[in-house]
Structures are given as C-alpha cells and as structure tokens.
Amino acid sequence: MTQRGHVGIAGAGLVGRILAFSLLRRGWRVTLFDRDRLDGRESCGMAGAGMLAPFAELEHAEPIVNHLGLEGLHLWPQILSACKKPVFFQQEGSLMVAEPKDRPDLARIHRRVLAKIEDAQDVIAVDSHAMRHLEPNLCGRFGAGLYFPSEGQLEGWELFPALMHEILDRGARWHTCTEVRHLGAHRIETQDGAHEFDWVMDCRGLGARPDLKRLRGVRGELIAVEAPDVRLTRPIRLIQPRFPVYVVPRPDSIYLIGATVIESDSLAPLSVRGGLELLAAAYHLDPGFATARICNVSIHCRPAFPDNVPRVLHRPGLIRLNGLYRHGFLATPAIVADVLAHLAGALDDIQFPELWHRESE
Ligand SMILES: Cc1cc2nc3c(=O)[nH]c(=O)nc-3n(C[C@H](O)[C@H](O)[C@H](O)COP(=O)(O)OP(=O)(O)OC[C@H]3O[C@@H](n4cnc5c(N)ncnc54)[C@H](O)[C@@H]3O)c2cc1C
Known part of the structure; x- marks a missing residue:
C-alpha cells in the first residue's frame, strides 16, 4: 500500500478512534494524543449507549441525521469485520x-x-x-x-478496546495522558513540545471548546x-x-x-x-x-453545536470533527468516510458536503 502521509489526531475518544483506524487501513501514518489512558474511560463515547437509530432520533433531529445514520448502518459491519476482537452488533x-x-x-x-x-x-x-x-x-x-x-446497536465498551488494539497493531503512536495545549494547521502542541504533521485532526469533543466557542x-x-x-x-x-x-x-x-x-x-x-x-x-x-x-x-x-448537527471545519492542514451530540455512533462512520475522500482529493465523493465549513486561517 502506498504511504500517504502523517496525520496527528488530537483526541482518541469515539471519533478519534474510528478516524485513526480508518486512516491506518488506507495507508496513512497516525499519531494520537489524548489526556486519557488507552481505555478511554473518560471519553463521552464510553458513556454512550451505542444505538444506531436514524429514524427514532428524527423526533427532534434534522433529516441529515437520518441520512448519516443510514450510511452508518451500512459502514459499521465493514468496520467491525476488520477488527480482530469481536464487538457486539445487531440490527x-x-x-x-x-x-x-x-x-x-x-x-x-x-x-x-x-x-x-x-x-x-x-x-x-x-x-x-x-x-x-x-x-x-x-x-x-x-x-x-x-x-x-x-435500526441497530453496538457495544461501545467492546468497541473502544477493539479499536485500540487495531490502532496499535497497525503501528500508530499513541501519546496517552498527554494534554493538547494548542493545535493548528500541521501542528499539535503538548506538554512534551510541538509535533508537525501533514494533517492535524481535531477530535477533542468538548475539549475543543477553547477553539470552538459555539460548542x-x-x-x-x-x-x-x-x-x-x-x-x-x-x-x-x-x-x-x-x-x-x-x-x-x-x-x-x-x-x-x-x-x-x-x-x-x-x-x-x-x-x-x-x-x-x-x-x-x-x-x-x-x-x-x-x-x-x-x-x-x-x-x-x-x-x-447550537443546531445539534455535526460539523467538519477545515482549512489546509487542519480538519475538526465535532458536534456529534447524541449521534456519535450513528454518524461518525459516514463523516470519516468523507474525511478520507477529502484527504484523497476525491471531493466529488464527499456525501455530506453540507456539514463542511471552511475555517478562516
Ligand atoms: C449518556 C449518553 C448516551 C449516548 N448514546 C448514544 C447513542 O446511543 N448513539 C449515538 O450515536 N451516540 C450516543 N451518544 C453520543 C456519543 O457518545 C457522542 O456523540 C460521542 O462520544 C462524541 O465523540 P467525540 O469523539 O467527539 O468525543 P469523546 O468521545 O468525548 O472524545 C474526545 C476525546 O478527546 C480527549 N480530549 C479532549 N480534550 C483534550 C485535550 N485538550 N488534550 C488531549 N485530549 C483531549 C478526551 O479525553 C476524549 O478522549 C451518547 C452520549 C451520552 C453522554
């Protein structure tokens, strides 16, 4: 597989893990930073119920949540079948x-x-x-x-360790117990110093609030x-x-x-x-x-975010994935698929362009 470049991921919760695993499968080098330990106990994803409910959620959610969730129901079996450790999933x-x-x-x-x-x-x-x-x-x-x-569901408590093993087995570096103090295009700063990347992915969830005031x-x-x-x-x-x-x-x-x-x-x-x-x-x-x-x-x-719809904020060298609200399990696979298309320059393959917002530099 061709080596594509090096991605630094700030935040190894639900979004960060799914993204890291997907990037590694496509030949990217990945380095993760998280203030938590490998088990991710402190992340929102570990609290989640793991429901994949693109219809029941429509009582309050926007129709895009339905579209993201339908794509998620299609993508989850592929993600889980690429994991060596079993993860309970049912539809x-x-x-x-x-x-x-x-x-x-x-x-x-x-x-x-x-x-x-x-x-x-x-x-x-x-x-x-x-x-x-x-x-x-x-x-x-x-x-x-x-x-x-x-509709379906999966077991988050099994998903987190399963993704952790895949990410480490595929050669990623993982800086645990490491606070990200600042990040920007191509650069993540921690207590250990600055790290340079081809791309930085901000997956800090609520931890990104210093940079995302409306979160x-x-x-x-x-x-x-x-x-x-x-x-x-x-x-x-x-x-x-x-x-x-x-x-x-x-x-x-x-x-x-x-x-x-x-x-x-x-x-x-x-x-x-x-x-x-x-x-x-x-x-x-x-x-x-x-x-x-x-x-x-x-x-x-x-x-x-105020409308409870996720966003992908981007500029050259930096992508932020955030605002997953009640829909992290449901929506992340589809959003990550679009991020992979963006990195590959296949912009026509992006399925949910309405989630993408250009960030000023
Ligand atoms: C009770 C509950 C039930 C839910 N049920 C469902 C459900 O059934 N279905 C569904 O689809 N969704 C559900 N969700 C929503 C889902 O859990 C979230 O949307 C999802 O976890 C958000 O993922 P995230 O990666 O953005 O955040 P997180 O999972 O919180 O990950 C963020 C990571 O960033 C790290 N971090 C933050 N700041 C820093 C920093 N400065 N330096 C280093 N590391 C940092 C954190 O330690 C964390 O590991 C539920 C949520 C809750 C609370």
Missing part, C-alpha cells in the same frame, strides 16, 4: 412504546418522523399481535407502538444494570411526559437505561431526580427490573 430494529394515556404523543412522533423520511416502511405502527411477536414481555402493558425495523455540553446520565429477570431483545424507548427513556439490551443480561438530556456541562455525580426517573421508567417498562443490580453509572456531556 434487529427498535421499538417505541407508550401507555394508553401517552398514545397521542406516539401518534405525533409517528407523523413527525414520516414527514422527514422517504419510505414510510421504515417506521411501522404495531398492534398487540405484532408486539407479542417482537417483545412478548411488553405486550400485556403496551399494546401498541412504533417499530423501526432497520456546548448536553449532560446525559445513564445507568447500567444486570437484570436476569428481564427479557428484551432490542432497544425500547418509553414515551412519557418528561423525556423518553430508553432501555438498551447488551449481552449477558446487561441493560443500559438512559438517558437524561440536560443543558449543562456539569460532570457532577448522578442526581437523585435523574436516577429516580430512569429507574422508575425502566421498572414501569418491565417489572423484572425490580431485581436488577446496578453495575455502572455513566455521566457525560455530549458535544453539540
């Missing part, structure tokens, strides 16, 4: 359910999603018969819902439980008055219950209100959660 669809009193909200969401998509078959209204087939344990209490048959944090709280008495096979969203709560099944009877959406960049511990609302909703969804054991609480702040 069994997802369900949105509501109690009878909240059904008008479900109908409103249905109309809203339909208005933003081309194929009405991507969201299906289900009755109790279909619900019994999809999630037998829910059909007694939730006799109707919306089914998004093409904000949107706090999310998520509880992982081990629930052997619960039998759910796909992500379920419970529509209720304050905010929808989702339950995402993972292997070994682990369920993620999330997530609050709070306009704050605080990383303070889980609030009583947040914990009560999440756990009460999960218990309401399936009383089997009563015997569950809490095994992890994740708190992080999603990096978001």
Whole structure:
C-alpha cells in the first residue's frame, strides 16, 4: 500500500478512534494524543449507549441525521469485520412504546418522523399481535407502538478496546495522558513540545471548546444494570411526559437505561431526580427490573453545536470533527468516510458536503 502521509489526531475518544483506524487501513501514518489512558474511560463515547437509530432520533433531529445514520448502518459491519476482537452488533430494529394515556404523543412522533423520511416502511405502527411477536414481555402493558425495523446497536465498551488494539497493531503512536495545549494547521502542541504533521485532526469533543466557542455540553446520565429477570431483545424507548427513556439490551443480561438530556456541562455525580426517573421508567417498562443490580453509572456531556448537527471545519492542514451530540455512533462512520475522500482529493465523493465549513486561517 502506498504511504500517504502523517496525520496527528488530537483526541482518541469515539471519533478519534474510528478516524485513526480508518486512516491506518488506507495507508496513512497516525499519531494520537489524548489526556486519557488507552481505555478511554473518560471519553463521552464510553458513556454512550451505542444505538444506531436514524429514524427514532428524527423526533427532534434534522433529516441529515437520518441520512448519516443510514450510511452508518451500512459502514459499521465493514468496520467491525476488520477488527480482530469481536464487538457486539445487531440490527434487529427498535421499538417505541407508550401507555394508553401517552398514545397521542406516539401518534405525533409517528407523523413527525414520516414527514422527514422517504419510505414510510421504515417506521411501522404495531398492534398487540405484532408486539407479542417482537417483545412478548411488553405486550400485556403496551399494546401498541412504533417499530423501526432497520435500526441497530453496538457495544461501545467492546468497541473502544477493539479499536485500540487495531490502532496499535497497525503501528500508530499513541501519546496517552498527554494534554493538547494548542493545535493548528500541521501542528499539535503538548506538554512534551510541538509535533508537525501533514494533517492535524481535531477530535477533542468538548475539549475543543477553547477553539470552538459555539460548542456546548448536553449532560446525559445513564445507568447500567444486570437484570436476569428481564427479557428484551432490542432497544425500547418509553414515551412519557418528561423525556423518553430508553432501555438498551447488551449481552449477558446487561441493560443500559438512559438517558437524561440536560443543558449543562456539569460532570457532577448522578442526581437523585435523574436516577429516580430512569429507574422508575425502566421498572414501569418491565417489572423484572425490580431485581436488577446496578453495575455502572455513566455521566457525560455530549458535544453539540447550537443546531445539534455535526460539523467538519477545515482549512489546509487542519480538519475538526465535532458536534456529534447524541449521534456519535450513528454518524461518525459516514463523516470519516468523507474525511478520507477529502484527504484523497476525491471531493466529488464527499456525501455530506453540507456539514463542511471552511475555517478562516
Ligand atoms: C449518556 C449518553 C448516551 C449516548 N448514546 C448514544 C447513542 O446511543 N448513539 C449515538 O450515536 N451516540 C450516543 N451518544 C453520543 C456519543 O457518545 C457522542 O456523540 C460521542 O462520544 C462524541 O465523540 P467525540 O469523539 O467527539 O468525543 P469523546 O468521545 O468525548 O472524545 C474526545 C476525546 O478527546 C480527549 N480530549 C479532549 N480534550 C483534550 C485535550 N485538550 N488534550 C488531549 N485530549 C483531549 C478526551 O479525553 C476524549 O478522549 C451518547 C452520549 C451520552 C453522554
């Protein structure tokens, strides 16, 4: 494979890892810098639920999120099949359910999603018969819902180490516990000095705020439980008055219950209100959660621009990928594919040019 050049990546969280892996596969040399350790425990990506939900998210998201997510569903199996370590991935669809009193909200969401998509078959209204087939344990209490048959999910806690191994195996340098103090075109400065590259990629998420003044944090709280008495096979969203709560099944009877959406960049511990609302909703969804054991609480702040749409800010020698908000897993593969096309000079191959903004020098 031809050697293409050297890329310095600031931030080895979700976006930085996917980008590093993709660059290495195409023959680029890569050096990563992150203030965290190799496991990436402190990154927003490790808090994420890993849902690939380009339709269910349309209740609030712009149609571009749907397009990015559909491309992501296409690209993820290719990315994961190139990893030696297995990463749980499934595409069994997802369900949105509501109690009878909240059904008008479900109908409103249905109309809203339909208005933003081309194929009405991507969201299906289900009755109790279909619900019994999809999630037998829910059909007694939730006799109707919306089914998004093409949606998927992956296991972030497996993805992070799998990408780490691939990145190191493919010869990247990785400066851990290294604070990036300043970066610009071709140059990253850390406590160890300055490093020169053909390209610099800024993937610092919320850590890029000194350079991206419009970036904000949107706090999310998520509880992982081990629930052997619960039998759910796909992500379920419970529509209720304050905010929808989702339950995402993972292997070994682990369920993620999330997530609050709070306009704050605080990383303070889980609030009583947040914990009560999440756990009460999960218990309401399936009383089997009563015997569950809490095994992890994740708190992080999603990096978001004012419109909650991601951006690629670029100038010669520097590209910034940021503002992934609730959609880092969903959208990053498609955005990274466009970055690879840009680096290769194949500008006509860029699928999402509306995300690209030229940065003044
Ligand atoms: C509770 C919750 C649930 C979510 N669920 C989903 C979901 O189901 N599906 C989905 O698609 N998305 C989801 N997300 C969103 C997703 O996790 C984010 O969009 C994504 O993690 C953002 O990736 P990032 O790489 O930009 O940031 P991060 O993953 O935070 O990575 C940034 C990295 O930069 C490093 N860094 C920052 N500043 C510096 C510096 N100065 N020097 C060195 N290193 C630095 C950090 O240490 C970090 O490793 C969820 C988020 C939350 C909080």
